[in-house]
Amino acid sequence: MVKILLVEDEPAMQLGLKDNLELDGYTVSIASDGEEGLAAIKKESFHLILLDVMLPKLSGFDVCKSARAAGIRTPIILLTARGEEIDKVLGLELGADDYITKPFSVRELLARVKAILRRSQANPTDNPQDKIQIGRLSIDFSLFQASENGEEIKLSHKEMEVLQYLFKNKNQIVSRYQLLENVWGYEEQITTRTVDNFIVRLRQKTEVNPNQPKIILTVHGTGYKMVI
Numbered sequence: 001m002v003k004i005l006l007v008e009d010e011p012a013m014q015l016g017l018k019d020n021l022e023l024d025g026y027t028v029s030i031a032s033d034g035e036e037g038l039a040a041i042k043k044e045s046f047h048l049i050l051l052d053v054m055l056p057k058l059s060g061f062d063v064c065k066s067a068r069a070a071g072i073r074t075p076i077i078l079l080t081a082r083g084e085e086i087d088k089v090l091g092l093e094l095g096a097d098d099y100i101t102k103p104f105s106v107r108e109l110l111a112r113v114k115a116i117l118r119r120s121q122a123n124p125t126d127n128p129q130d131k132i133q134i135g136r137l138s139i140d141f142s143l144f145q146a147s148e149n150g151e152e153i154k155l156s157h158k159e160m161e162v163l164q165y166l167f168k169n170k171n172q173i174v175s176r177y178q179l180l181e182n183v184w185g186y187e188e189q190i191t192t193r194t195v196d197n198f199i200v201r202l203r204q205k206t207e208v209n210p211n212q213p214k215i216i217l218t219v220h221g222t223g224y225k226m227v228i
């Protein structure tokens with residue numbers, strides 16, 4: 001049974017999304033404001049969280065940030081308002097895995113939900129090398145956990161996926177478009193710049209000297225190469 005938490009304050013959206021998700025076989029819990037949402041996230045475990053940004057009491061960003069700070073790694077899709085470019089960037093930086101802009105079609109949302117769940121529930125035995133060392137980080141891909149000298153380092157779901165993809169293709173050039181297609185998958189609004197920004201952040205977590213990377217190298221005009 002796949003459990004989804006929907007944090008949304010508009011009753012019509014709540015009902016519409018709940019119905020459609022349930023028709024697709026998901027079990028849906030609802031929280032109507034940010035505080036209620038965060039409490040539910042801390043209390044129960046879900047497979048996925050759909051999180052509206054504009055919420056009473058606590059914004060979706062705050063909920064996302066607090067959940068990640070509490071070590072909760074459940075994939076989060078933010079529901080943002082149209083054209084709020086800053087929201088998207090901020091949301092991803094705060095640890096959300098994806099966002100969808102209102103108004104969206106139910107079909108599109110369901111496709112995103114499916115894609116995120118597929119990735120987060122991918123059978124860990126698919127990859128025999130679940131536990132690896134990337135630069136300063138020890139990573140366990142099966143648990144989606146990273147640590148440095150025994151201390152936990154927080155990586156977003158997406159950051160893990162980028163690392164995992166680069167690792168699977170280690171010592172080969174991976175283009176930005178390959179990363180976009182294989183990690184983000186479907187999102188036309190995500191640009192190659194998003195990829196570059198992600199890499200900059202990842203280097204800060206993996207490289208001894210992020211300004212002189214030795215692990216995730218830039219291949220000018222093409223993309224990146226993980227050297228391990």
Ligand code: CA
Pocket residue numbers: 008009010052053054055
């Ligand atoms: Ca709202």
